Amino acid sequence: MTTTLRPTAPLQHSADGTRNRPYEVRVNSRPVGSVHLATMPGFGPAVGTMEDLRIDEPDRRRGRGTVAALAAEEVLRGWGCRQILVSVPADAHAALRMAAALGYTERSRNMVKELGPAPALPAGVDVRPMTQGEYEVWEAASRVGFARSWIEQGVPEEQARAKTEASMRENLPEGLATPGVALHVAVQDGEVVGTLWTGRREIAPGVRAAFVYDVEVTEERRGQGHGRTLMLLAERLTLEAGESRIGLHVFAGNTQALRLYESLGYRTTHLNSAKDLL
Numbered sequence: 001m002t003t004t005l006r007p008t009a010p011l012q013h014s015a016d017g018t019r020n021r022p023y024e025v026r027v028n029s030r031p032v033g034s035v036h037l038a039t040m041p042g043f044g045p046a047v048g049t050m051e052d053l054r055i056d057e058p059d060r061r062r063g064r065g066t067v068a069a070l071a072a073e074e075v076l077r078g079w080g081c082r083q084i085l086v087s088v089p090a091d092a093h094a095a096l097r098m099a100a101a102l103g104y105t106e107r108s109r110n111m112v113k114e115l116g117p118a119p120a121l122p123a124g125v126d127v128r129p130m131t132q133g134e135y136e137v138w139e140a141a142s143r144v145g146f147a148r149s150w151i152e153q154g155v156p157e158e159q160a161r162a163k164t165e166a167s168m169r170e171n172l173p174e175g176l177a178t179p180g181v182a183l184h185v186a187v188q189d190g191e192v193v194g195t196l197w198t199g200r201r202e203i204a205p206g207v208r209a210a211f212v213y214d215v216e217v218t219e220e221r222r223g224q225g226h227g228r229t230l231m232l233l234a235e236r237l238t239l240e241a242g243e244s245r246i247g248l249h250v251f252a253g254n255t256q257a258l259r260l261y262e263s264l265g266y267r268t269t270h271l272n273s274a275k276d277l278l
Contacts, residue, residue, distance in 0.1 A: 003027050003067040005035065005075060016041055019079070025055065025068045032059040035072055040085060042166035043159050048076035049085045066098055077277050084275050090268040104273035107153045111266040112203060112247045118239045119232045122225065127233050130183040130195065135176040138195055142214060143168065149251050154274065171199065171213060182237060186230055193221040196230045198237055203247040210238035212248040227260055
């Protein structure tokens, strides 16, 4: 039997240069599932994504998903993509095993926490909104740091910088005055020891929640508990805004941050992985 992909709609081109198209997974002429292929906003046309790969229950555990994934990679190669990204739910164990077998490498994780009562902040550390002058310094450093994080995950420098610029345009279009976002600093003994950027975004299809975009402790003050203080502040801000759930994104390899988030009760919802298309 032959497993193939059949388009179910015309190829769509977006104003930002991305494209996408839904496909039906077929065994000979019989439909057995579906998948959606696209190029990634921010990364440029050389990076594709495979989304919502589904095989109908009667046809599962027969290798249909693996063959469909390989066919999806061929389609993206035909689009000129040199890399493919996938985001797999943390509880989709079969899909995670398939991704690993096909050579996908974890790049980052999405995490979520359901909040309880507002936590108390440690004594001796004050928090306040970021000033415009502090924002200008923070923004320049954040662009460099964010791009470096992508480069460390194997993203070519040009793509990493393009992704950084696209993210800043999308999430901070008006800088410090962007509606719905908040930037704070933590201060101890008159010295800024860390920064926190929070807002709201979609953490699952159709589900928006509070989100920690960035938390950073100054290098000389790391290992003193300030990261935990800033994360507790994020929880308080979320609860004060009437939200009960908060999400974040953490890069693979950042084990210190991952351990902090897990100790605070965050759970992994999706593992985001990448594969070079040779």
